[in-house]
Amino acid sequence: MPGGRGPWRVLLTAALLALAGCGFQLRGSVEIPPTLNPLYIQADAGSPVRRALLDLLAGSDVEVTRNATEARMVLRILAETSSSRVAAVDINGKTLAYELHYMVQFDALGEAGVQLVAPQGLDLVRTFDNPDVEVLGKRLEQDLIFEDFATEAADRILTRLRVALR
Template sequence: MFSRRFETARSGRPVSARVGTWLLVSLLVAVLVSGCGFQLRGEVEIPQDLTPIYVDSSPGSPVRSAIRDLLTGSQVHLTENPAEANLRLRILSEGRSSRVAAVNANGKTLAYELHYVVRFDAVSPDGAQKVPTQTMDLVRNFDNPDVEVLGKQLEEDLIYEDFATDAADRILMRLRAVLN
């Protein structure tokens, strides 16, 4: 009784009224979000007649791994057997490179420009091209101060991992745009 009286006195309303208000606000937000067409990131809408998909790439491809991760839990199924696939997503090439973006007066490199280039297409089982060959070049600047030399290599590797995930996400968005 004391705690209920305390809760009522502190806010001026009974506890049940505040819970009801929060419930109403939460319900209103859920209705508005669902009504505007919002979908969680990672939701991939590829026609069901095109699944399962076979991702054809070089062994150990970071983009292939990222595509697998992004499709986990979605309605799109992947297969390891190209004969079972209704769509074959081919990662034709992927490469990483860097170039010097800035130097100081002594010729010391201050920043690099990192590139991650991915070429891909998608074909049906009969070889008809569903998505034409496309090239994606992702670019990011990378500062290179004199301190924390060991940490910079790790940071660069993390940026390239991020590139692979971003490339996979963009590939899936392009598939959805072309195939729907």
């Protein structure tokens, strides 16, 4: 039935054109003006957010340099802390849940130290249940949550950079 494939092609073409026309981009694509390449990420050694930023920028058009003097933009991770506090206890005083926090402060500087993005903060929060069973597994789960926080913080930082640099 050769006549049945034509409408599908038209519909598929129309859908692709609509997506292209609305500015849709795959998540993870980074829009930093070419005039601000290369980028230098200034953070403490072993920073989870720095590692996550490098992973998100891999394969993008953004060049990352290891030398701050070569950079046209410096993304500074000013502070990065993780903490937890008790969120719920039972009648015996045993902890049932924790509230996990991951806080990141950052800014971005251009050439000659011109501030491109003012200092901003992120506070990511998640509740973490603490049942009696699988104590070792819960510690690993908590570590994974903090890794997810670092990735989410990196994604939000790049989103804020996109908006601020337009």
